[in-house]
Amino acid sequence: MKRIPWIILVVIGVFAYSVSAGLLQERQAAVIKARSSGGATPTPTPTPDPCDGYLVCEDAEGTGTPTGWTDSAAGGTVNWDYTTTILEGSQSLYVDEDTADVFTISPSVSGLVSGYALIRFPSWGNITDQFLLSLTDSGAVSRCAARIDISGTAAVLEARLNATNGTATVGTLATGTTYHLWVDYNDAADTCTVAFSTDGTKPSSGDNVSVATYVSTYALTYLRLPSQHTNISYIADHIRGDDAAIGSNPD
Numbered sequence: 254m255k256r257i258p259w260i261i262l263v264v265i266g267v268f269a270y271s272v273s274a275g276l277l278q279e280r281q282a283a284v285i286k287a288r289s290s291g292g293a294t295p296t297p298t299p300t301p302d303p304c305d306g307y308l309v310c311e312d313a314e315g316t317g318t319p320t321g322w323t324d325s326a327a328g329g330t331v332n333w334d335y336t337t338t339i340l341e342g343s344q345s346l347y348v349d350e351d352t353a354d355v356f357t358i359s360p361s362v363s364g365l366v367s368g369y370a371l372i373r374f375p376s377w378g379n380i381t382d383q384f385l386l387s388l389t390d391s392g393a394v395s396r397c398a399a400r401i402d403i404s405g406t407a408a409v410l411e412a413r414l415n416a417t418n419g420t421a422t423v424g425t426l427a428t429g430t431t432y433h434l435w436v437d438y439n440d441a442a443d444t445c446t447v448a449f450s451t452d453g454t455k456p457s458s459g460d461n462v463s464v465a466t467y468v469s470t471y472a473l474t475y476l477r478l479p480s481q482h483t484n485i486s487y488i489a490d491h492i493r494g495d496d497a498a499i500g501s502n503p504d
């Protein structure tokens with residue numbers, strides 16, 4: 254038998270080694286891939302989100318008018334970066350006379366619709382029946398609202414459902430105090446309820462509650478913080494809106 258030249262044996266040997274080394278590398282890569290994809294994925298620590306579940310949630314902490322809000326400054330100013338008196342965090346909203354700030358709830362909601370805000374009056378003059386916080390329909394008509402009557406150093410609130418007013422609160426508000434304010438439209442009960450407190454506990458009845466009753470079925474599209482009179486300006490913060498009741502000290 255003819256002998257195979259040694260050089261050919263060397264070439265065959267090198268080729269076989271290369272192929273086996275390549276296969277080994279591929280196998281190792283596959284094992285590494287399988288380990289990395291099959292291993293336990295680290296679970297990130299959840300960051301508490303105070304806005305979870307709310308349809309409207311604004312603390313005025315960013316710069317300028319937040320997404321979803323429209324400023325309507327007919328004769329005054331709206332300042333979303335107010336720092337003269339801060340109700341919470343590092344900035345608040347200041348709504349000056351003859352202005353309004355409107356959040357568009359999309360899609361509109363019906364059933365039980367609630368609004369909440371921290372609110373404080375630096376100063377004021379006498380006014381009656383001025384809208385403060387209201388839930389309005391797609392035509393921007395106020396359907397369930399908190400209205401304020403100011404006389405001297407004291408103010409009272411009244412609920413208004415469509416055009417029907419509830420009895421004004423016995424409890425009064427003053428300048429220079431921060432209040433928690435709730436407005437609830439309840440379609441099933443045909444009521445609009447306004448409540449306020451200084452400690453964050455939501456009263457369901459008593460001196461600081463006003464209820465308006467009117468047979469109604471409204472879908473609500475906007476949460477408005479209006480200031481429609483030259484005698485009223487206020488600071489607001491921690492603004493919430495929801496299609497469920499907002500209770501005491503909401504997140």
Ligand SMILES: [Ca+2]
Nearest residue numbers: 312341342344
């Ligand atoms: Ca704030």
Ligand SMILES: [Ca+2]
Nearest residue numbers: 313315333334
């Ligand atoms: Ca801001």
Ligand SMILES: [Ca+2]
Nearest residue numbers: 440441469470
């Ligand atoms: Ca109804």
